[in-house]
Amino acid sequence: MKNVIEIVNLKKSYGEIKAVDDVSFSVAEGAFFAFLGVNGAGKSTTISILCGDQPRDGGEVRVDGLDLDGNADEVRRRLGVVYQNCALDQPLSVRDNLKYRAALYGITGKAFEKRLAELTELFGLQDLLRRPVGKLSGGQRRRIDIARAVIHEPKILVLDEPTTGLDPQTRKTVWGVVEQLRKAQGLTVFLTTHYMEEAADADEVVILDAGKIKAQATPLELKNRYTGDFITFYDLTDDEARSLGMPYERVSGAVRVAVKNTGEATELVRNYPALFRDYEITKGKMDDVFLAVTGKKCGGEV
Amino acid sequence: MTTLRYLIARNCKLFFKDKGTFFTAFIAPLVLLVLFVTFLGNVYYQSLRASLPEGAALSVSVENGFVGGFLLSSLLAVCCVTVPFTANMIMVQDKVTGRISDLRIAPVRASALALGYYLSTAVISLLICLSACLCGFVYLAVIGWHLSPSDVFLCLFDVALLVLFGTALSSVVCRFLRSQGGIAAVTTIVSSVYGFLCGAYMPFSNFSSGIRTLILCLPGTYGTVLLRNHLMSGAAEAAAETLPPQAIEELRKAFDLTMSFGGNEVTVPAAYLVLCGAVLVLIGVYVALCAFGKSKRK
Numbered sequence: 001m002k003n004v005i006e007i008v009n010l011k012k013s014y015g016e017i018k019a020v021d022d023v024s025f026s027v028a029e030g031a032f033f034a035f036l037g038v039n040g041a042g043k044s045t046t047i048s049i050l051c052g053d054q055p056r057d058g059g060e061v062r063v064d065g066l067d068l069d070g071n072a073d074e075v076r077r078r079l080g081v082v083y084q085n086c087a088l089d090q091p092l093s094v095r096d097n098l099k100y101r102a103a104l105y106g107i108t109g110k111a112f113e114k115r116l117a118e119l120t121e122l123f124g125l126q127d128l129l130r131r132p133v134g135k136l137s138g139g140q141r142r143r144i145d146i147a148r149a150v151i152h153e154p155k156i157l158v159l160d161e162p163t164t165g166l167d168p169q170t171r172k173t174v175w176g177v178v179e180q181l182r183k184a185q186g187l188t189v190f191l192t193t194h195y196m197e198e199a200a201d202a203d204e205v206v207i208l209d210a211g212k213i214k215a216q217a218t219p220l221e222l223k224n225r226y227t228g229d230f231i232t233f234y235d236l237t238d239d240e241a242r243s244l245g246m247p248y249e250r251v252s253g254a255v256r257v258a259v260k261n262t263g264e265a266t267e268l269v270r271n272y273p274a275l276f277r278d279y280e281i282t283k284g285k286m287d288d289v290f291l292a293v294t295g296k297k298c299g300g301e302v
Numbered sequence: 303m304t305t306l307r308y309l310i311a312r313n314c315k316l317f318f319k320d321k322g323t324f325f326t327a328f329i330a331p332l333v334l335l336v337l338f339v340t341f342l343g344n345v346y347y348q349s350l351r352a353s354l355p356e357g358a359a360l361s362v363s364v365e366n367g368f369v370g371g372f373l374l375s376s377l378l379a380v381c382c383v384t385v386p387f388t389a390n391m392i393m394v395q396d397k398v399t400g401r402i403s404d405l406r407i408a409p410v411r412a413s414a415l416a417l418g419y420y421l422s423t424a425v426i427s428l429l430i431c432l433s434a435c436l437c438g439f440v441y442l443a444v445i446g447w448h449l450s451p452s453d454v455f456l457c458l459f460d461v462a463l464l465v466l467f468g469t470a471l472s473s474v475v476c477r478f479l480r481s482q483g484g485i486a487a488v489t490t491i492v493s494s495v496y497g498f499l500c501g502a503y504m505p506f507s508n509f510s511s512g513i514r515t516l517i518l519c520l521p522g523t524y525g526t527v528l529l530r531n532h533l534m535s536g537a538a539e540a541a542a543e544t545l546p547p548q549a550i551e552e553l554r555k556a557f558d559l560t561m562s563f564g565g566n567e568v569t570v571p572a573a574y575l576v577l578c579g580a581v582l583v584l585i586g587v588y589v590a591l592c593a594f595g596k597s598k599r600k
Contacts, residue, residue: 051407073409087404089312091319096312103308104408132319148404 004029004156004188005050010059012045012211019045021211023059027190027204029155032182034199035192036290037208043192046208047160050190051079064155077105080154084161086145090134094125094144097133098151105152119147122184123177138166139173146177156188157181163195196286205286209294219286226292227284228260231268234278244272305410309418310425313392317426327388327426330493331381331434335441338373346372349505353556355549360541366446367537372557374438375529376502378457382431382464383496383522386472387489389426393419393476394485416473416592420585424469431461448536457532463577464525470584477591500526505558518563521580524573530558531570 005027012020020042027033037043048054050061052072061068063075081087088097098119102112120126123143133141142162149157159178163171175198181187191198199205200219207215207222215222233241233255241248241255248257259265265281318324346369354360360368396402405415435458442449449457472492479485497503500522506514517523538559542550554560561568 048403053403053406076407076409079407081404081407083400083403085400087399087401089316089401091316092312096315100308100312101404101408103305104405104410106305108304108308 001028001030003027004031004064005033005190006060006062007046007050008060010046010049010061011057012042012049012054013057018211020049020056023208023211023213025206025213025216027156027188030182030186030188031203032189032201033191034202034205035190035208036194036196036199036205036286037192038194038294041194041208042211043208044160047081047158047190047192051081051158052076077152078155079158080149080152080156081158081160082146082149082162084164086133086141088133088141088145088148091132093130093132094136095129097144098148101148102151107152115151115153119151122180123147137170139170142166142170142174143177146174146181150181150185150187153185154187156190159189159191159193161193162191163193163198196290200286207290207293215289215293219289222286222289222293223284225289227288228258229262229265230282230284231257231259231265232280232282233257233275236275240275244268244275306414306418306421309410309414310422313418313422314425316392316395317389317422323388323391327385328430328433330388331377331385331430332437334377334380335373335434335438338377339441343369343373349556350553353553354545358545358549360544363446364448364537364540364544367442367448368534368541368557370442370445371448371533371537372530374435374442375526375533376497377438378431378435378461378529379464379500379502379522379526380493380497381434382427382461382525383468383471383500384489384493385430386423386427386465386468387475387485387492389423389430390419390469390472390476391485391489392422393473394479394482397480398482412592413589416588420469420473420588423472424465427465427469428462431465432458435461442533446537448540449533450536453532453536457529460525460528460532463574463581464522464529466581467521467525467577467584470581470588473588474584474591477588496522499523501558502526505556506561507556507558518561518568521576524568524576524580527558527561527568528570528573528577531573534559 003026007026008024010020010023011018023042023046035043035046045054049056050063050068052068052075061075064078066074066078068075089100092100095116098116099112102108102115107115116129120129123146125144125147128136128140128144133144136144146157157178163174166174178189182189191202193199202219205215205217205219205222206213215226217225232251234253236255241257244257246257246259248255250256257268259268262281269276347365350360350365350369396405406412439449439454475488476485479488499517499520501509501517506517506523509517534557538550538554541553545553551560
């Protein structure tokens with residue numbers, strides 16, 4: 001499949017600090033691509049450079065086959081960005097917000113009305129169009145924010161930590177809308193986040209730390225490479241846990257034992273059948289992958 | 303052009319939808335007018351009478367028209383520069399909220415964004431200052447009207463020109479501001495200081511020669527002189543019917559209708575030239591700042 005984003009040897013420093021240090025990656029058309037990293041890892045700087053909002057010190061950026069140098073406006077037309085903070089004008093109505101943003105891309109008059117009708121249908125905006133954005137709920141506002149980002153029918157939707165600070169219900173709404181867009185319009189989604197589990201459904205994940213790429217693969221490959229499986233026993237006493245002869249930890253009352261792989265878990269089931277009364281075997285989570293790769297937990301050092 | 307039109311419409315709508323900011327900006331000139339009339343009116347009446355030759359007196363209508371013109375010109379000279387600082391809050395708010403990033407990643411020239419802020423600030427300020435001017439005309443009509451149609455037209459032109467000056471000045475200053483507190487502080491400082499710096503609160507003749515020279519070096523002063531000329535000359539001409547020419551000349555000097563710089567009298571065309579020049583220079587600086595900003599983008 002054709003690559004819609006190609007970044008080669010990207011570099012950006014702020015004084016002595018290397019915010020982006022020789023980063024190279026590509027994103028396939030229609031893919032859900034996740035860029036993982038703690039705050040300050042260089043995610044937003046990369047996005048800013050990709051959107052042409054910041055100059056770079058070195059490297060190449062190509063979007064949909066277009067070099068950013070000399071084609072900045074064309075590249076911008078192919079990108080829609082949803083920021084961590086809502087980019088809408090709170091005092092204005094939903095309709096006005098979409099109208100003024102569409103005009104920046106030359107979409108006015110009948111063309112705007114047609115696009116507005118499509119987005120109203122897609123996002124269920126009928127009852128919201130006349131209401132000021134500031135009076136909407138967090139979830140509704142986020143929906144409008146995404147509608148704003150795709151008003152000009154971009155090929156790539158960039159989500160720059162779109163769910164930070166949102167409640168679980170609103171997060172669910174955001175992902176519902178993004179999924180809907182991917183299905184309806186075949187958008188490529190470029191997500192930056194420090195919520196590890198949001199990347200679990202991605203087609204490809206890049207883990208960035210201190211401006212450098214530390215790992216790049218599908219979530220499954222990363223889990224297989226960097227974490228083992230976990231057996232969680234729900235009714236084990238400490239004596240019984242110790243009898244396994246393996247390190248364990250108590251998590252919410254349950255006993256959690258790390259094993260190398262599913263084969264080792266099966267071996268334990270065979271050797272200690274009496275202990276396996278109420279249990280589950282799970283793959284490692286993206287949090288575990290991130291911890292193994294960077295030595296950090298999301299949000300700070302271990 | 304279409305994009306620019308929408309940008310201006312967006313900025314203006316944002317300003318007028320923010321009732322707090324709009325109301326404050328709109329009411330400020332009227333509050334200033336009331337304060338001038340209430341607290342400074344008598345001071346100016348006394349100054350006027352003291353400037354007349356002994357035993358001479360003016361009719362109530364001429365006196366009112368002269369002092370009223372002085373008060374209104376002071377008010378407009380200040381408002382045309384302070385209101386644009388409030389109106390330019392949209393530019394700063396876009397930076398504070400991060401909305402500027404969204405505008406910058408659209409395929410729109412940085413110059414269009416900058417021009418959008420400049421023109422919307424000018425439109426908003428013009429609406430507010432012209433409204434204040436019309437209220438002032440009503441006040442003059444009630445106490446003593448001595449303006450010719452050309453005075454009215456030129457006064458409106460002065461307001462427009464001063465608004466362009468104030469907008470350019472505020473655009474240059476706001477370009478460096480990145481916080482709500484910053485713009486609030488600057489607006490407060492400008493509101494407090496500018497009236498003195500442009501010679502609006504006190505006639506220049508009351509200042510020491512050093513301060514007078516300093517004030518004459520600032521372009522805003524020439525806007526005040528223009529407004530004084532177009533709002534007070536009619537009353538001065540009416541006063542000439544009862545006062546000798548020398549007394550009128552003294553009166554014109556005492557109330558800044560005429561002033562000299564480096565021994566040369568500053569004529570009305572010269573004042574227009576200085577003000578227009580200042581507007582062009584400030585717009586040039588603003589464009590240069592925007593161009594510098596643009597060079598940071600790819």
